[in-house]
Amino acid sequence: MVIIIFILVLWYGGLFFQSFFLHRYAAHxxxxxxxxMERITFILTWFFQGASYLSAYGYGIMHRMHHAYTDTEKDPHSPSYDANLFAMMWKTKTIYQDINQQRINVDSRFTKNVPQWKTFDAFASSRFSRLLWMSFYLTFFIFFTTVWWQWLLLPVAFLMAPIHGVIINWFGHIYGYVNFKMKNTSKNLFRFDFLMMGEGYHNNHHKHASNANFGVNWYEIDLTYVIMLLLNTVGIIKIKTDTK
Known part of the structure; x- marks a missing residue:
């Protein structure tokens, strides 16, 4: 039971900061x-994503590229141009690293105001940091695993952020329903997105990319947005008034 709770904390903690900070703040x-507060959020993102930490700069730029080039050859991740989800993951990783290490020229429209903390990113993305987190996860499993099948969850802990990305960027362009007819394959994975905290409303998001709330229908509850409303109420963040 302890291992299940641990994975759930990693899943929803990492997912929240990916959606809240990397996606809705850095990219959009x-x-x-x-x-x-931005610096504090950088640190919290590292704390919860751990071994699979993603840079706000690399994620933000790559996600903007995804919106600009959805389902074309320039899309950093598209089932339409990648043979399988592993090929898409590898392509995404390569482009992400090229952006972070400035090995490619990026159009200025994709870099405008994207948050960057170079010194912290260098540490949080380092092999040392990732191995440190992986060692912690392994030690935790050694102490708390009670049945053999729980060991199957260890790779999930190691690769949490890429798994979140695959669910949305692969399955979210293949399976689900649409509220809006688009010139792309984006779909909503769930009527109520209990699994991805609002990220599963991918078709809605592609239609209204600047909206803070990814839900459109009454039953499409965006859990990340609900938390954002609370943070907005207490003054930690300020949701822009031109979003919904």
């Missing part, structure tokens, strides 16, 4: 926060 900037 649907809300603002102070520089101090």
């Amino acid at each position: 900037q649907v809300f603002t926060m102070s520089k101090k």
Whole structure:
């Protein structure tokens, strides 16, 4: 039971900061926060994503590219141009690393105001940091695993952020329903997105990319947005008034 709770904390903690910070703040900037709070959020993202930490700079730029080039050859991740989900993951990783290490030229429209903390990213993305987290996960499993099948969850802990990415960027363009007819394959995975905290409303998001709330229908409850409303109420963030 302890292992299950641990995986759930990693799943939803990492997912929240990926959706809240990397996606809605870094890529789309649907809300603002102070520089101090931004730095705190960088650290919390590292804490919860751990071994699979993603840079806000690399993620933000790559996601903007995804919106600009959805389902074309320039899309960083598209089932339409990748043979399988593993090929898509490898392509995504390569482009992400090329952006972070500035090995490719990126159009200025994709870099504008994307948050970057170079010194922290260098540490959080380092092999040392990733191995440190992996060692912690392994030690935790050694102490708390009670049945053999729980060991199957260890790779999930190691690869949490890429798994989240595959669910949305692969399955979210193949399976599900649509509220809006688009010139792309984006779909909503769930009527109520209990699994991806609102990220599963992918078709809605592609239609209204600047909206803070990814839900459209009454039953499409965006759990990340619900938390954002609370943070907005207490003054930690300020949701932009031109979003819904």
